């Protein structure tokens with residue numbers, strides 16, 4: 233895999249059946265054209281991901297949702313029109329277009345339109361090259377299965393270089409603005425159900441649809457495994473008041489917390505975000521840094537709930553879960 237700067241070059245690689253890791257506003261995805269079972273099989277091989285875990289189909293336009301789904305509920309259209317392009321994924325009943333090799337054999341398909349300008353350009357050129365306005369790019373996060381999602385091109389290369397080929401590319405679009413994966417909403421029932429929290433909050437979903445957004449989905453989603461998003465270091469969520477109980481520990485310890493929390497002597501500060509949004513943006517790079525520094529343990533003080541706070545707490549809890 234090699235880094236490229238031109239969205240056009242990435243689109244050509246995809247059109248030819250190669251893999252292209254692509255920047256989105258959430259995290260980098262490892263993409264292949266969604267109508268090519270061989271290219272999709274290579275995504276699973278590169279990630280080391282079980283084949284029954286479905287992929288998100290990234291669409292060029294909101295309208296293309298109608299090609300990928302059938303019997304799409306009205307509230308799903310409302311969500312698409314309100315939040316796309318953006319950090320939101322909708323799981324809808326699938327049409328014949330969504331092959332088993334993308335959906336893991338499920339009756340539904342996950343779709344999203346990314347707001348990242350370079351990703352949008354890749355999608356536009358791929359539509360042009362294939363002549364298919366509804367062509368999708370199937371892409372999971374560009375990390376090995378169960379690991380931390382990459383938020384820049386260097387992280388992608390570190391993670392996937394050994395598992396990809398010389399014709400595969402990563403499009404360098406800089407650091408991701410959001411930093412944690414998209415909110416996923418199950419739209420296969422009579423009201424929205426949250427599958428994975430992200431930058432679009434439950435409150436926003438409820439406000440736009442006028443419906444309750446519950447968490448009782450029966451749909452299976454691998455990103456909701458208890459242990460996921462895990463660095464090698466052990467992660468522990470602590471309250472600010474308990475932080476200084478850890479100063480006498482012997483192992484080297486990293487700290488992730490809002491800048492308002494001081495660093496106890498001897499601890500390695502991994503990031504000092506000023507806001508919840510900055511916390512989300514910096515979280516995965518901080519977890520990677522802990523591994524690069526070979527720290528045994530990371531303590532994290534979670535930011536307040538509300539907005540993207542719920543997504544941060546969700547990822548920290550999974551990162552902290554023993555494997």
Ligand code: TXA
Pocket residue numbers: 256258259260261262285286287288321323335338340341342344371372373374412413414415416427451452453454455456
């Ligand atoms: O922000 C994101 O969503 C990033 C960027 C690249 O778009 N993508 C991402 O993909 O996080 P991935 O594959 O790492 O996580 C997608 C999650 C998985 O947990 C998968 O199980 C779930 O979406 N999913 C995909 N299709 C589904 C379906 N039909 N039903 C239920 N869950 C689905």
Ligand code: MG
Pocket residue numbers: 372373381455
């Ligand atoms: Mg993932």
